[in-house]
Amino acid sequence: MRCLRFFLLLLLECVPLASAVRAQAPQQFLKQFGTAEGLPQPFIYALHQDRAGYLWIGTGEGLVRFDGTTFQAFTTKEGLAENFVTQLAEDPKTGQLWVGHYQGGRSHSEDAGFSAAPKTARGPFRAQSGLPIPDSSQLGAFKRRYHPALASGTAISCLLRDQEGTFWIGTSGQGLWRLVDAHVTLFPSATRLTALGGTGRQVLAGTATGKLLRVYQQKGRLAWSPTLSVIPGSITSLLPLLSSNRVVVGTDAIGVWQQTFPRAQPSAALAPASDVLTKTSSLPSDLHVTTLARDAAQALWIGTIGEGVFRVTKDETQHYTTASGLLQNDVYAILPDHQGRVWFATHGTGLAVLEKGRFTVHRLVPGGIDATTLAEDAAGRVWVGTEGDGLFCYENNQFRQFTTTNSGIASNYCYGLVPTSGGLLVHHRNGLSLGRTYTFAPFTTPDNPVIHDLLPNASAVLPHLDSTVLLAARNGLVHVQLPAQLPARSSPVSLTEVEIDGERQRVTQPLHLAAGLHRVTWFFRVASLSPSGTWQYQYRLRGFHDHWSRPSSLAEADFPRLDAGQYVLEVRARRGSDGMWSQSVFSPLHIATPFWRTWWFAVLVLAAGLGSAYVFTRLRTANLRRQKLQLENTVRERTAELRHEKDTTERINAELVVARDAAEASRRAKAQFLANMSHEIRTPMNAVIGLTHLLRNTPVTEEQGEYLAAIQSSSQNLLVIINDILDSSKIEAGKLTLERTPLRLPEVVERIARMFQFATESKGLYFHTEVAPDVPIAMLGDAVRLTQVLVNLVGNAVKFTTTGGVTLRVSTQAGLGAEQPLIRFAVLDTGIGIAAEKLDAIFEDFSQANTSTTRQFGGTGLGLSIARNLVQLHGGRLWVESVEGAGSTFSFEIPCTVVDAATVRPEAVGSLAPFVPALRVLVAEDNDLNQLVARKTLEAWNVEVTIAANGRLAVEAAQTAPFDAVLLDVQMPEMDGYEAARQLRMLFPSAEQFPLIGLTASALPEDRVLALEAGMNDTLAKPFDPAVLYARLAFYTGRQVTESLSGTPPTLPASAEVSSHEYAANHVTVRWELLEELSSGNEGFIHSIIHTFLAQAPQLATELQADSSPIVLRQVAHKLRGQAAYFGLDSLTERLELLEDKRTSFSAPELIAHTSYIQQELMLVYPVLRQRLGMNKLAV
Incomplete structure (x- = not known):
């Protein structure tokens, strides 16, 4: 039934096919150009293409140049001898175009156009005049070969084939004709062709319906065989076998068939299909065959889709797949070459070559090429056509690529390759390229409708006509006549x-x-x-x-x-x-x-520059010589003047040095005088104040009490004057510095109020204090200096006020935020006031508003000057507002840093009550005298004292018994106070439960930092103020003391700031007030300290002179300096400090001088101390 259906379809298609072939003539592409396109007339007499590619056309009305797009006419206006052009030729040497005219004239081209040649000039022409005679033999051959389909009755007058292979036909009255691709014609088929193959004198074609047709030549033209043969399937490939007069047919679904056909009669019918290979060679019956090939051993190679490659011989069938070495099981072309290799083309993976039983892979591009077709030319070169990557040629074991960019092929998509003696014909889907050796050129125009939808690998060369090729398209056969030479690749x-x-x-x-x-x-x-x-x-x-x-x-x-x-x-x-x-x-x-x-201009400029430089140099040299002479004269004159000025300057400098030395000596004498005077006055004044204080605590009458109060007030005023003088000297020398310690501001104000209570009441004045609610309770500052400023201002106000009173007002002003406000203090009085012109002068040293002020009210004139300087040291300002006769207001503002009031230690005021219950205090001190002072002082406050002679013993003692606090001397033998503090802090980490207080003879800030870093809570300077020590113990141990203990920690009394006591001619002054303050007036305690010093000092002094070891010197000097400090022996302690300082080194003579000086000073101190004991007659 399947075979019957194919035969019925074949009979239905037979008659239309034959009629179509007979009716269809070879298709050509002609275009006519006439006057509408730009020609001056339709009569063409001559055609020529010059070396530049232009087409020149001779007409009866002028010469025309055609560039492929437009026509440009030249006539006698452009220089031609005549408008009637009958001949055209080009001089091969110069490229000049010669023009022959109807009446025998000649013209030739020039740069600007044309010019007429003389009548005698023949040019490159044979005929002199008249119309040209066409070459009948040339035209006949052209018509026979290409059969141009011109309009009926068209007379051809001239013919030209241009550089690109296009024919140009000139006619008489029908204009210019262009014949394109005359070498390509189409012979259509009514049935869609799918395969093509040639053998003997015949070409076989296969169709999609399984028909096998014969194509043959008859009288120079192609003809279809009327006989048919049907195979039950679509034909995909044909392989004619020349020796056996058979053809092998590949199909798309039913495998491989074999067909035998007659040899002699091309028009005879084919025998029925027989001998199906799939039945005799053990091939699968459903193979989709893509290509067929025969190698030199007559083995049949079959390429398939999905099944790889089969090799069939009489004896066996071999099967190759990817497991055997193929790149892919879809094979589209097979080529057995003359060297015995077999090439396989696959899509997307490249080439596989089977040689001597082994596969070799060639991908050629990353990822592999899409190979579509294979061919071998007569020279043995293997050509590979691809989809998108152009052509590849394999020669001498290497590949060479040809694409549209580096060669002349029309497209990079190659569907078939046909090697012929006329060259390698490459057919693309919609075009042709022709190559010879390695040169290619497009063979057809890009829009040729004949070259359309060509089949891959479907071509055949006509037998005995190697230059004629047939290509299979979907709608018929394309007949290609190869030219004798390649067309030009491109026009210049x-x-x-x-x-x-x-x-x-x-x-x-x-x-x-x-x-x-x-x-x-x-x-x-x-x-x-x-x-x-x-x-x-x-x-x-x-x-x-x-x-x-x-x-x-x-x-x-x-x-x-x-x-x-x-x-x-x-x-x-x-x-x-x-x-x-x-x-x-x-x-x-x-x-x-x-x-x-230009270079010559640069040379000229360079020469001019050098010349100018030479002239300038000569002139400059001459000018310098002249200036040198003038300068030498000037130098001689100035040298004499300078010598005179130098002598004068040296004399003045010597006078200035003398004056400076005198001023410096005066300053030192002034400072020495002030220090000595203040000390000499303060010593009896301390006795007066102390005795007055003691007397007021004894039973006295009311009148005696008033006298004692007056004495105490006057003494305090005298101390203020002394302190002002000393502070002025310090400020002038730049040696006054401020402390930044916590203080309670309301208590400073209360202290001022108590201080001036008696003075204001005795004068009948009121004294009010006003503290604004927003004033901070606690701040960082120098309580002593702040008190000093307020004392000076309030004291002046009280001094110069006779009626009314004085008001101290404290408020806050905007500063740098809530934690750093400005504190404003204002002292208002109702006194005598100050004249406006005197407001600036009152702040100068020793200055008052008028000279009668000193006589009437007293004073030195230093108070306001010192107050202003102290305010400026605080970073603030002091000013006055006053109306003469109505009173004054002195105001100053200082910045402050607010602190938590709970962290400020209380101030001890009044008597020092015993601690209840008793405190247990460990004292680490190596000096016997210091041990005695500490023990006596602490035992008076109900303190149980344990003494340790060095830091090591202190650490051991702290581990054997409980203590409420530890006092540590920072310089001790074996282990100093810093190391002891570190070890104790490791043993007792809580600083609140186990406070450590350092005792140091140095008041330097860096020593306090070292103590705090070692783990101490606080430090005290020796000799310490008992009240300060009492307050520190009360604060750090948290004991509840008498109600008089509150506020900020106390400071040393003003008398403690006075120093610089010097020795005078065989006499030394001891500052007994230090011992009296330390012992609270206990004479027995003072005698104990003196006895200890007299017992140990001579031995220590002897050790200083006997041993020069640095370590021993520092230890002895430290002990002796600590004892001498109790008596205020400043000069002696300064010498001992030099020996104690680790940073100072001495030579032997210097060391002898220092120790001798110390021994001499001690010899002066001993009698004074014995005098206090009543032992001045005893020898040391």
Whole structure:
């Protein structure tokens, strides 16, 4: 039933096929050009194509040039001798075009057009005049070969084949005709063809319906065989076997068939299909066959889809797949070459080559090529066609690639390869390319409708006609007649015009322009007579840049600013975006260099510069000589003047040195005088104040009490004056510094109120204090200096007020935030006031408002000056507002840092009550005298004292018994106080439960930092103030003391700040007030300290002179200095400090001098101490 259905279909299609073949003539592509397209008339007498590619057309009304797009006419107006053109020729040497005219005239081309030649000039023509006679033999051969389908009755007058293979036909009255692709014709088929193969004198074609047709030549033309043969399936490939007169047929679903056909009669019918190979060779019956090939051993190779490759011989069938070495099981082409290798083309993976039983892989590009077709030419080169990657040629064990960019093939998609003696014909899906050796060119125009939908690997060469090739298309056979030579790859590009600074002109070789910037634009085009295709151009201007411009259809190159130099414009063109570039055309350009940029001008300028420099140097040298003489004279004169001035200056300097030394001596004498005077006064004043205090605590009458109060007030005022003098001296020397310790501001105000209570009441004045609610309770500052400023201001107010009273007002002002406000203090009085012109003078040293003030009210005039300087040290300012006779207001503002009031230690005021219950205190001190002082002082406060002679013993003692606090001397033998503090803090980490207080003879800030870093809570300077020590113990142990203990920690009394007591001629002064304050007036305690010092000091002094070891010297000096400090022996303690300082080193003579001085000073101290004991007659 299946075979019957195929035969019925075949009978239905037989008659239409035969009629179609007979009715269809070979298709050609003709185009007519007439007057509508630009020709002056339709009578054509001559045709010529010049070397630039232009087509020249001779007509009866002028000469016409055609560039493929437009016609340009030339007549006698452009220089022709006549308008009737009958002959055209080109001089092969010069390229000059000669024009022959009907009446015998001659014209030839010039740069600007044409010019007429003399009558006697024949030019390259044979005939002199008249109409040209067509070459009948040439025209006959043309008509017989190409059969141009011209209009009926058309008379051909001339014929031309251009460089691209296109025929141009001139006619008499029918204009110009263009015949394109005359070598390609179509013979249609009513049935869609699917395969093509040739054998003997015949060509076989297969169809999609399984028909096998015979194509043969009859009287120079192709003809279809009327006989048919049907195979039950679509034919995909044909392999005619020349020796056995058989054909092997591959199908798309039913495997491989074999057909035998008659030899002699081309029109005879084919025998029925028989001998199915799938039944005799053990092949699968459902193979999809893609290609068939026969090798030299007559083995049949079968390529399939999905099943790899089969090799069939009489004896066996071999099967190759990816497991055997194939790249893929889909094989589209097989080529057994003459060297015994078998090539396999696959899609997307590349090539596989089977040689001597082993496969070799060639991918050629990353990922592998899409190989579609294979061929071997007569030279043994293997050609590989691909989809998208062009052609590859395998020769000498290497591959060479040909694409549209590096060769002339029409497309990178190759469907078939046909090696012939006329070259390698490459057919693409919609075009042809022809190559010889390694040169290719498009063989048909891009829009040829005949070359359409060609089948892959479906071609055949007609027997005995190697230059005639048949290609299978979907709608028939394409007959290709190969030419004797390849068509031109592309037409050359030519430069038409150039525009220089807006003026156009013809291009001359080369172009010369004057110096300057120029705008140059070149215009160019390709004279291509091809009927289709868009041209693209590239250019570059050598000397300006060497890079090609981007491809563009714009046929011009514009350079707006070209400077001097040598340039060469290079232009090339190609058809379409993937065509081959033509040969370049060049246009040299020279722009002259301005004279100022030439080498000779540079040499001239250099010579002029050198000459000018030489002249300038000579003139300059002469001028320098003249100036040198003038300078020498001036130097001699100035030297004499300077010598005189030098003598004068040295004399003045000597006088200034004397004056400076005198001033320095005066300053030192002043400071010494002030220090001695204040000390000499303070010593009896302390006795007066102390005795007055003791007397007021004894029973006295009311009148005696008033006298004692007056004495105490006057004594305090005298101490204020002494302190002012001393502070003024310190401020002047820049040695006064401020402390920043916590203080309670309300308590400072209360202290001032108590201090001036008696003075104001005795004068009948009121004294009010006003503290604003927003004033902070606690702040950082120097309580002593703040009190001093307020005492000076309030004291002045009380002093100069006789009626009314004084008000101390404290408020806050905006500062740097809530934690750093400005505190304003204002002292208002109702006193005598100050005149406006005296307001600035009152702040000067020893200055008052008027001279009578001192006589009436007393005073030194230092108080306000010191107050202003102290306020400025605080970073604030002091000012006064006053009305004479109405009172004054002294105000000052200082910045402050607010602190938590809970962290401020209480101030001890009044008597020092015993601690209840008793405190347990460990004292680490190596000096016996210091041990005695500490023990006596602490035991008076109900303190149980344990003494440790060094830091090591203190650490051991702290581990054996509980203590409420530890007092540590920082300098002790074996282990100093810092190391002891570190070890104790490791044993007792809580600083609140186990406080450590350091005792140091140094008041330097860095020593306090070292103590705090070692783990101590606080430090006290020796000799310590008992009240301060009492307050520190109460604060750190948290004991509840008498109600008089509150506020900020106490400071040393003002008398403690007075120092600089010097020895005078065999007499030394001991500051007994220090011992009296320390012992609270206990004479027995004082005697104990003196006895201890007299017992130990001579031995320590002897050790100083006997041992020069640095360590021993520092230890002995430390002990002796600690004892001497109790008596205020400042000069002696300073010498001992030098010996104790680790940073100071002494030579032997210096050490002897220091120890001798210390021994001498001690010899002066001993009698004074014995006098206090009543032992001055005893020897040491």
